[in-house]
Amino acid sequence: MRLILALLLLPAPALADAVVAAHTLRAGTLLTEADVVLVAGQAGGIADPAQVIGQQLRMMVSQGRPIEAAFLSAPTLVERNQIVTIAYERTSLRIEAEGRALGPGSIGQVIRVMNNSSRVTVSGRVAADGSVIIGEN
Structure with a gap:
């Protein structure tokens, strides 16, 4: 009982908007508006699509996975x-x-x-x- 109470008192992770891949994206892809979707309540990733569009992916990103800054590079x-x-x-x-x-x-x-x-x-x-x-x- 105390364990359950202790788990309920732990802070919950904050969920915010995140840019996720609209479809599976290969490494080297130059991101466009059609490649990304802003999802509310998604943990991790970048919250502003403008920071992602025009950047080049350094690695493959599966559909629905948040796009992180470490995945991006200048074109x-x-x-x-x-x-x-x-x-x-x-x-x-x-x-x-x-x-x-x-x-x-x-x-x-x-x-x-x-x-x-x-x-x-x-x-x-x-x-x-x-x-x-x-x-x-």
Whole structure:
């Protein structure tokens, strides 16, 4: 009897709204409004669909499972082996060359790129336009 009374006095987990998968989503999926549903009274996950839409899944999520922040990453802008513009910037100087990305990257990530003409490998930061910036202003 005391055990039941003690269990009833324990605080209940707080349930709030959560964004869940509307259907099974594969890793690498760019989330859209059709991919997610806001469910009331669901424990865990993200409560605002705007934080999820436009993000890319890092792992598979089954239908009805809450989408957590750890499952998401910024969308990949540059794919491995993609031809990109390598840009060196310094004050008013900008030199561009063509290169091949040696790995995938999102905006702001540092990736390695091989210059197609010289075969030199450099590291640079992915810009919003898909180019790779070697020297920042």
